[in-house]
Amino acid sequence: MAKFIVMFLLIANVLYADTVFAEPKPNILEPRKIVFSIKSADDEEINHVLSAANNVLKFYGPENVKMRIVAYYHGIKSLLKSEVETSKRISALMQLDVEFVACGNTMRTKNIKEEALVDDVEIVTAGIVEMMERVKEGWIYIAP
Numbered sequence: 001m002a003k004f005i006v007m008f009l010l011i012a013n014v015l016y017a018d019t020v021f022a023e024p025k026p027n028i029l030e031p032r033k034i035v036f037s038i039k040s041a042d043d044e045e046i047n048h049v050l051s052a053a054n055n056v057l058k059f060y061g062p063e064n065v066k067m068r069i070v071a072y073y074h075g076i077k078s079l080l081k082s083e084v085e086t087s088k089r090i091s092a093l094m095q096l097d098v099e100f101v102a103c104g105n106t107m108r109t110k111n112i113k114e115e116a117l118v119d120d121v122e123i124v125t126a127g128i129v130e131m132m133e134r135v136k137e138g139w140i141y142i143a144p
Helices: 002-015 043-060 073-079 084-094 104-109 127-136
Strands: 032-038 065-071 099-103 122-124 140-142
Touching: 032 043, 032 073, 032 127, 043 065, 043 073, 043 084, 065 073, 065 127, 073 084, 073 099, 073 104, 084 099, 099 104, 099 127, 104 122, 122 127, 127 140
Parallel strands: 032 065, 032 140, 065 099, 099 122
Antiparallel strands: none
16 A cells, blocks of 8 residues: 555656756746747637747746747738737737737738738748748747
């Protein structure tokens, strides 16, 4: 019986262990740099990316994270003002200094004007290239 209890406690300890930060630990001067992408028009996938971004901010604290979310292909839908519920979530994340980026190539292909996007969205030439360049700079790419 004692072996069972010891084994249970060891397993429970492993299951509930805290995350160990890699060095350097995230801080204001050396924040975690994270880039997410939204490439699907599926509301569930869009909300999953926004929720994942929010969870990262909660865990590290917004002051310890630099984050960009790049929307391209069908995911450009997420940055449209006409998507009212998504726009609210995006605005809330922008208040925490999350940067949203729209793919200019996608906008041209889909004939989307800048005025149709949520305010303060940055437009780059190519969303894929934006992500590649951030990764090359050492940002972490997350595809939830």
